[in-house]
Amino acid sequence: MKFETQVVHVGDRKRQAGTPTPSTTPIHLSTTYFHDSTTALDRIFGHEEEGLSYGRYRNPTNDALEDLTTAMEGGYGSLACASGMAALQIAFQAALLDRPHTILSAHSIYGATMKLLDNVLSPFDIKIVYVDICDLDAVKKAIDTHKPGCVFLESASNPTLRVGRIDKIAELTRAAGASLMVDSTFSTPMLIKPLQLGANMVVHSATKYLAGHGDVLGGIVISDQEHHETVRMLSRIAGPVLGPFESYLTMRGIKTLALRFARQCENAQKIACWLKTHPAVERVFYCADPQHPDAEAIKTQFTPGLYGAILSFEIKDLDKPKVMEFIDRLRLIVPGTSLGDVHSLMLYPVVASHRDVAPKMRERMGIRENLVRLATGIEAFEDIQADLDQALRAI
Ligand SMILES: Cc1ncc(COP(=O)(O)O)c(C=O)c1O
Numbered sequence: 001m002k003f004e005t006q007v008v009h010v011g012d013r014k015r016q017a018g019t020p021t022p023s024t025t026p027i028h029l030s031t032t033y034f035h036d037s038t039t040a041l042d043r044i045f046g047h048e049e050e051g052l053s054y055g056r057y058r059n060p061t062n063d064a065l066e067d068l069t070t071a072m073e074g075g076y077g078s079l080a081c082a083s084g085m086a087a088l089q090i091a092f093q094a095a096l097l098d099r100p101h102t103i104l105s106a107h108s109i110y111g112a113t114m115k116l117l118d119n120v121l122s123p124f125d126i127k128i129v130y131v132d133i134c135d136l137d138a139v140k141k142a143i144d145t146h147k148p149g150c151v152f153l154e155s156a157s158n159p160t161l162r163v164g165r166i167d168k169i170a171e172l173t174r175a176a177g178a179s180l181m182v183d184s185t186f187s188t189p190m191l192i193k194p195l196q197l198g199a200n201m202v203v204h205s206a207t208k209y210l211a212g213h214g215d216v217l218g219g220i221v222i223s224d225q226e227h228h229e230t231v232r233m234l235s236r237i238a239g240p241v242l243g244p245f246e247s248y249l250t251m252r253g254i255k256t257l258a259l260r261f262a263r264q265c266e267n268a269q270k271i272a273c274w275l276k277t278h279p280a281v282e283r284v285f286y287c288a289d290p291q292h293p294d295a296e297a298i299k300t301q302f303t304p305g306l307y308g309a310i311l312s313f314e315i316k317d318l319d320k321p322k323v324m325e326f327i328d329r330l331r332l333i334v335p336g337t338s339l340g341d342v343h344s345l346m347l348y349p350v351v352a353s354h355r356d357v358a359p360k361m362r363e364r365m366g367i368r369e370n371l372v373r374l375a376t377g378i379e380a381f382e383d384i385q386a387d388l389d390q391a392l393r394a395i
Contacts, residue, residue, distance in 0.1 A: 007257055011067040012024055029245075032053075033054070035051070059247070061244040064247075072254075075228070076223060077231075080220055080250070084207055087205070087221045089116060090235055090240050092181070094231040095150035095200070104129050105130055108365045109153075133153045136165065155182050155187040156186040158373075159312045159347070163301070166182060182202050184204055187302075200226070201227050203222075204222075206242075209339075211253040213342055269286070271381065272286035278389075279316075280392040281315060281316065286311040287302065288307035316370075320369050329390070333345065339373075348372055354367055
């Protein structure tokens with residue numbers, strides 16, 4: 001099945017003997033399932049038989065969503081979680097369960113993920129090392145020196161859109177016996193499929209492109225067999241699972257992902273191209289740029305013709321109050337701390353996503369005070385362009 005077909009068919013319409021089949025997966029709210037005999041339940045608890053028993057372990061609505069995301073990424077299995085951060089946390093724990101307690105992470109990542117590493121995991125004797133993931137020599141050296149149990153990167157970094165060579169990093173990681181984990185929130189499986197490039201786990205904030213409408217908080221971990229079994233084992237106890245209503249909404253959102261994301265990418269590419277010529281704009285960060293420092297990685301790994309729907313740009317000579325004024329002048333683009341929705345969203349990293357990142361680290365990430373991030377929606381390109389133009393001209 002092609003991706004566009006998968007997203008509207010996989011997971012739904014599972015037949016059950018004796019009942020007509022619903023055309024879309026219902027929201028199953030029941031937390032508890034009983035069986036004809038305790039022997040049957042015993043077999044389920046003993047893992048001799050697949051089956052439903054308790055909502056923290058499995059839920060039919062989540063099963064449907066998980067089947068779908070597994071197919072979309074080409075993985076062995078998925079876990080639907082209550083947020084992208086919950087998905088990242090359980091994935092890190094799964095990666096490190098039987099491996100050295102060191103995480104080698106790209107230094108250019110979402111601010112909250114950096115906090116998860118530094119403030120949540122590090123106090124539990126997990127060593128965190130940061131590296132420029134686009135510098136393969138530095139990655140190799142760091143793997144040799146620190147012998148990590150897990151290597152982590154974002155498929156396109158937040159917000160400067162650096163793209164590492166997942167295939168090459170996977171080779172280094174595999175040779176060192178470590179797990180490779182990729183946060184693919186920005187790219188979606190339409191742009192890149194990290195498991196097929198050698199990663200062991202892929203994480204999405206489903207809050208973003210997968211659900212796509214700004215009304216769901218969710219996360220997904222999709223893994224190979226070894227990691228999936230560990231993720232599920234941990235999840236049965238730690239219980240970070242997604243609620244069935246959010247699961248339903250995420251699945252409903254995914255059905256239009258192919259249409260939405262294609263349009264969002266097209267809008268981003270046109271806006272990036274136009275902003276490059278705008279007199280108020282100093283620099284544009286976008287993956288279609290032929291001068292992009294990771295053009296080779298983008299060409300080898302991204303689906304041809306798609307470059308993502310996020311771009312960042314620096315506004316000439318603006319300090320923080322002036323950038324804030326620019327954002328306040330937007331009339332259509334929503335100044336919100338998210339991305340991936342049907343409506344365009346503008347984020348100011350130094351105030352929102354990267355607020356708590358130390359200034360020195362921010363500098364290393366390339367995040368300056370005049371940098372803003374735009375996640376294009378599905379609106380008409382001309383309307384997004386006009387809104388940006390009026391706000392840029394006004395300051
Ligand atoms: C790249 C990336 N990963 C993970 C997350 C966390 O996702 P959530 O807000 O669903 O917990 C975000 C949120 O903005 C993100 O941008």
